[in-house]
Amino acid sequence: MTEPQLLTTPDRRPETVFRARRDSAERVAGQSYLEVTDLTVTFPTADGLVQAVQGLSYSLPLGRTLAVVGESGSGKSVSSMAIMGLHDPRSTRMTGSITVGGEEIVGMPPAELRKRRGANAAMIFQDPQSSLHPYFTIGDQIIEAYRAHHRVSKRVARDRAVDMLGRVGIPNPRRRLDDYPHQFSGGMRQRAMIAMALVNDPKLLIADEPTTALDVTVQAQILDLIMELQQDFGSAVLFITHDLGVVAEIADDVLVMYGGRGVEYGRAESILGRPLHPYTWGLLESIPAVSGEPARLHPIPGTPPSLLALPSGCSFHPRCEFAGRAPGCAVDLPELVSRTADTTRASRCHLADPAGIFETDILPRLP
Amino acid sequence: MLIYILRRIASAVSVVIVTLVASFGLFFVAPTDPAGTICGPRCTPERYADISASLNLDEPVVQQVGEYLKGLAVGRTYHSGGLAVECDAPCLGYSYTLGQPVTKLIGQALPITVSIVLGGAVVYLIAGILGGIIAARRRGTYLDRLMVGTSLGINAVPYFVVALLVSLYATFLPHAGYHPLLENPLTWATGLLAAWLTLGLANSASYTRYARASMIETLGEDYIRTARAKGISERRVVYRHGLRAAITPIATIFGLDLAFQLTGAIFTEAMFGLPGLGVLTLRAFNQYDLPVLMGGVLVGSVVLVVMNLLVDILYTILDPRVRLG
Numbered sequence: 001m002t003e004p005q006l007l008t009t010p011d012r013r014p015e016t017v018f019r020a021r022r023d024s025a026e027r028v029a030g031q032s033y034l035e036v037t038d039l040t041v042t043f044p045t046a047d048g049l050v051q052a053v054q055g056l057s058y059s060l061p062l063g064r065t066l067a068v069v070g071e072s073g074s075g076k077s078v079s080s081m082a083i084m085g086l087h088d089p090r091s092t093r094m095t096g097s098i099t100v101g102g103e104e105i106v107g108m109p110p111a112e113l114r115k116r117r118g119a120n121a122a123m124i125f126q127d128p129q130s131s132l133h134p135y136f137t138i139g140d141q142i143i144e145a146y147r148a149h150h151r152v153s154k155r156v157a158r159d160r161a162v163d164m165l166g167r168v169g170i171p172n173p174r175r176r177l178d179d180y181p182h183q184f185s186g187g188m189r190q191r192a193m194i195a196m197a198l199v200n201d202p203k204l205l206i207a208d209e210p211t212t213a214l215d216v217t218v219q220a221q222i223l224d225l226i227m228e229l230q231q232d233f234g235s236a237v238l239f240i241t242h243d244l245g246v247v248a249e250i251a252d253d254v255l256v257m258y259g260g261r262g263v264e265y266g267r268a269e270s271i272l273g274r275p276l277h278p279y280t281w282g283l284l285e286s287i288p289a290v291s292g293e294p295a296r297l298h299p300i301p302g303t304p305p306s307l308l309a310l311p312s313g314c315s316f317h318p319r320c321e322f323a324g325r326a327p328g329c330a331v332d333l334p335e336l337v338s339r340t341a342d343t344t345r346a347s348r349c350h351l352a353d354p355a356g357i358f359e360t361d362i363l364p365r366l367p
Numbered sequence: 368m369l370i371y372i373l374r375r376i377a378s379a380v381s382v383v384i385v386t387l388v389a390s391f392g393l394f395f396v397a398p399t400d401p402a403g404t405i406c407g408p409r410c411t412p413e414r415y416a417d418i419s420a421s422l423n424l425d426e427p428v429v430q431q432v433g434e435y436l437k438g439l440a441v442g443r444t445y446h447s448g449g450l451a452v453e454c455d456a457p458c459l460g461y462s463y464t465l466g467q468p469v470t471k472l473i474g475q476a477l478p479i480t481v482s483i484v485l486g487g488a489v490v491y492l493i494a495g496i497l498g499g500i501i502a503a504r505r506r507g508t509y510l511d512r513l514m515v516g517t518s519l520g521i522n523a524v525p526y527f528v529v530a531l532l533v534s535l536y537a538t539f540l541p542h543a544g545y546h547p548l549l550e551n552p553l554t555w556a557t558g559l560l561a562a563w564l565t566l567g568l569a570n571s572a573s574y575t576r577y578a579r580a581s582m583i584e585t586l587g588e589d590y591i592r593t594a595r596a597k598g599i600s601e602r603r604v605v606y607r608h609g610l611r612a613a614i615t616p617i618a619t620i621f622g623l624d625l626a627f628q629l630t631g632a633i634f635t636e637a638m639f640g641l642p643g644l645g646v647l648t649l650r651a652f653n654q655y656d657l658p659v660l661m662g663g664v665l666v667g668s669v670v671l672v673v674m675n676l677l678v679d680i681l682y683t684i685l686d687p688r689v690r691l692g
Contacts, residue, residue, distance in 0.1 A: 086592065114600065115598065116598070117595070117596060117597070118598035125592070125593060127589060130588065130589040130590065131589040131590055131592070132590055132593065133593070133612070134590070134686075134688060135611050135685070144599060145599075148598045148599045149598060180687040180688070182688050196593075
């Protein structure tokens with residue numbers, strides 16, 4: 001018995017509570033909490049069917065962070081909104097399966113979805129300035145989130161909100177609770193958003209580009225905070241970003257999306273260190289070098305495809321430098337499957353020897 | 368906050384004073400002949416002089432304004448055909464055509480107009496905002512199109528036609544008439560019901576569209592998505608988070624509409640035989656009853672300025688960013 005006082009008096013020191021949470025998080029880690037299988041999300045519009053997400057599959061266990069990477073319109077936000085059940089069923093068609101904690105989300109009645117939203121899975125958004133209601137105090141908004149899922153008095157909820165604000169690093173939380181969002185700085189607003197999202201102890205946290213609207217120094221603080229809280233809460237984090245620097249910092253696994261489909265999937269170190277898909281290469285090449293010789297950037301030529309009319313075959317082939325090196329790029333859609341001895345990774349590309357091309361053509365260009 | 372309000376009150380008072388002097392100049396000093404108009408075609412020089420004297424037209428302009436302001440502050444005495452009439456402060460002048468102090472005339476007419484306008488406002492605010500929310504939530508459906516179409520249709524018909532149709536066809540409504548609220552609230556309400564419904568119907572058409580547009584914009588905001596992501600009920604999302612933000616622009620329009628209507632709901636008053644401020648001013652205009660016209664202008668400018676002030680103060684209550692910024 002290392003800590004006998006635990007048996008006699010309940011120890012309410014935060015460190016102890018945190019340690020207990022971390023232990024339980026490690027116990028359940030490994031079984032996947034979020035499971036997306038063959039998800040398709042389309043929006044019928046006057047111009048035609050917008051194919052926002054197609055055949056998307058991935059899984060995310062508790063305690064791990066999956067970064068979903070891609071350009072605007074790659075389907076990363078649409079798929080995460082689908083996990084939250086935030087799409088208006090009147091204007092959205094969804095097929096496939098999303099399970100959160102073993103419960104099927106696709107086709108769940110709206111009332112049932114609402115009960116789970118914010119409790120099992122919570123979300124933080126890109127711009128904390130516009131995502132917080134300007135007419136309600138920070139405290140009001142956090143208390144409302146807590147009371148949506150807990151039948152407690154306002155006083156209890158208020159104490160909980162103070163506790164949460166303190167945990168996300170807002171000084172003097174009891175006083176700041178009655179401030180309006182415009183009295184907070186950008187970084188503090190995002191901290192308040194995180195407090196609001198985590199107030200119900202969700203097992204899954206979806207962060208949709210949470211640092212994009214923030215200063216670089218504040219970005220780093222928010223990333224640290226998310227990682228720290230993930231440790232404490234043992235939750236699964238789905239992190240949506242287009243910033244590979246952020247991915248390197250935070251992710252365990254990476255899913256690269258293009259034109260509504262997953263094109264490369266694997267451990268963060270293998271995707272960032274030895275990517276096997278030309279689109280991922282393009283993303284790496286478009287990061288400017290901070291040190292060393294100034295060099296020209298290699299942006300990906302062209303623009304993201306229209307989701308109303310995706311290119312035939314591999315959606316990326318019109319922009320792919322190596323499309324000529326493999327047969328069928330413009331005709332056949334490649335599968336997202338493991339193409340190497342490493343079964344933890346998969347890519348959606350016809351190239352016979354992507355590892356070799358990366359070695360000879362791409363690596364010398366990277367800073 | 369307090370300094371802001373005091374500053375606004377100071378500027379409001381100066382606006383009223385400028386309006387007062389300007390309209391005084393227009394009515395009394397402009398190259399018109401008010402005494403001659405009142406006196407009529409068969410005017411004797413004695414009668415003309417008497418009228419001029421009773422309107423103080425024989426005095427220098429500055430003295431006329433001074434007397435008027437003095438009357439407002441402490442009251443004054445009018446002479447009419449050898450009779451002396453006491454006019455207590457705030458004295459707005461004396462109507463020779465009606466033989467009554469203007470303050471008393473306006474004091475009788477104003478409660479009628481206020482009753483009509485405020486009662487009508489309750490009707491069109493509730494109907495318009497609820498209609499707007501329903502249309503916004505069902506945007507693009509047949510119900511939405513029907514509501515927008517109906518609203519445009521009502522607006523396309525001139526207001527006096529709407530009032531006429533209601534007074535002609537809605538015969539099941541209680542007979543219109545004004546009974547003071549403090550004497551009997553029930554007869555007050557039943558007597559004004561027809562006027563309220565007319566004013567309410569015509570204005571709720573516009574307010575439905577204001578509320579619809581404001582609500583559609585608000586429901587597309589990021590913080591509405593945040594509210595949904597919390598897992599609160601859709602009703603709470605719309606009525607607490609949505610309406611709270613959508614109401615602010617509506618409050619601005621409402622303040623200005625209300626000020627305009629309070630200076631005289633002429634059609635409504637005339638159509639239902641309710642002797643309000645609009646009817647009083649119109650009669651004064653036709654009979655060239657200058658003191659009553661002046662009084663109407665003054666009350667109207669005070670109402671406008673006060674309503675603007677109230678809207679600004681309301682803003683600081685509605686939007687916390689204005690309060691502290």
